[in-house]
Amino acid sequence: xxxxxxxxxxxxxxxxxxxxxxxxxxxxxxxxxxxxxxxxxxxxxxxxxxxxxxxxxxxxxxxxxxxxxxxxxxxxxxxxxxxxxxxxxxxxxxxxxxxxxxxxxxxxxxxxxxxxxxxxxxxxxxxxxxxxxxxxxxxxxxxxxxxxxxxxxxxxxxxxxxxxxxxxxxxxxxxxxxxxxxxxxxxxxxxxxxxxxxxxxxxxxxxxxxxxxxxxxxxxxxxxxxxxxxxxxxxxxxxxxxxxxxxxxxxxxxxxxxxxxxxxxxxxxxxxxxxxxxxxxxxxxxxxxxxxxxxxxxxxxxxxxxxxxx
Numbered sequence: 001x002x003x004x005x006x007x008x009x010x011x012x013x014x015x016x017x018x019x020x021x022x023x024x025x026x027x028x029x030x031x032x033x034x035x036x037x038x039x040x041x042x043x044x045x046x047x048x049x050x051x052x053x054x055x056x057x058x059x060x061x062x063x064x065x066x067x068x069x070x071x072x073x074x075x076x077x078x079x080x081x082x083x084x085x086x087x088x089x090x091x092x093x094x095x096x097x098x099x100x101x102x103x104x105x106x107x108x109x110x111x112x113x114x115x116x117x118x119x120x121x122x123x124x125x126x127x128x129x130x131x132x133x134x135x136x137x138x139x140x141x142x143x144x145x146x147x148x149x150x151x152x153x154x155x156x157x158x159x160x161x162x163x164x165x166x167x168x169x170x171x172x173x174x175x176x177x178x179x180x181x182x183x184x185x186x187x188x189x190x191x192x193x194x195x196x197x198x199x200x201x202x203x204x205x206x207x208x209x210x211x212x213x214x215x216x217x218x219x220x221x222x223x224x225x226x227x228x229x230x231x232x233x234x235x236x237x238x239x240x241x242x243x244x245x246x247x248x249x250x251x252x253x254x255x256x257x258x259x260x261x262x263x264x265x266x267x268x269x270x271x272x273x274x275x276x277x278x279x280x281x282x283x284x285x286x287x288x289x290x291x292x293x294x295x296x297x298x299x300x301x302x303x304x305x306x307x308x309x310x
Contacts, residue, residue, distance in 0.1 A: 003234045004053065004133040006033045009121045010153050013129055015078050017146065018172045023056070024071040025145050026137045030054040033133050035114060036122045042098060042113045050110060055137045065103050068110060072099045080118060093117040129153045132233040135199060140266070141191035146171050148196060151222055158226030161208070163219050181217060189220075194263040197252050198245030200224035204254050242267060 006029050017025060030053035035043055047064060050056070056064060081092035098113035114122065131152040139145045150170065154160040162170065168178065177183045189205055197203045201224060208219035235241055249255065249263045261275040268275075 007130045026054040027071045045110045047108045143188050144195040147192050155227040159223040161221040198248050201248050
């Protein structure tokens, strides 16, 4: 399912997925990928199909059912709704009318039906956000997953800027980080840079500072090389996909050497930090080899010097 595409109205990107884990995000958007253009039709997902779509790793159905239940309960807490232009009318709704897990049978399945009021989010789209399900589910950090789909909304524009308040809200960043920029840098921006650089050529993250004491951060700006209007999100084959990602990492001037090595580890499925450890070991071995060579040369030079005296 390398070419499974997620496509929905950009309104869905304005809904913060509060407290969603990466696994729950994978399940939700896997469902979204197959609910498009189904209107209020009940769609049936076998457990096997949904596990494959979401690249679900645990095999026990009991664990899978628990993750599905948690995903739906969190969906119920999301604030789907709209306000009239006058601001005098408001309506709220849940995204799904039906979310039935049938696990007590030989071939378990899930039945899902869109709420009539949510149909415009996935049907008859005039404008949309579109991206690869495979690329989305391969991202490990929930912050990276959210920023990936937010940036894909502006894929042909090549930049997007978020106020600090909006950035924290959309990414569901703990409020305790508001005045701790080092936490935002380490726990939010670092994984985003390492995971999204392979997917957005020339990705750059910059901060916009305000006036006042300490020049506080007031916004975050993301820029990259815009995608062409006619570009697709289809895989070009595993080998070519990896080559392109490694190219984007190597030619990104915003990443430190350490960040580049960690980004490559993610792409190659290695333990984070392994490439850096290997490089340090290689440099250490080269240094030792050079020292040994120099020692041998010194010994030989000393021997020859003594021989001439004899």
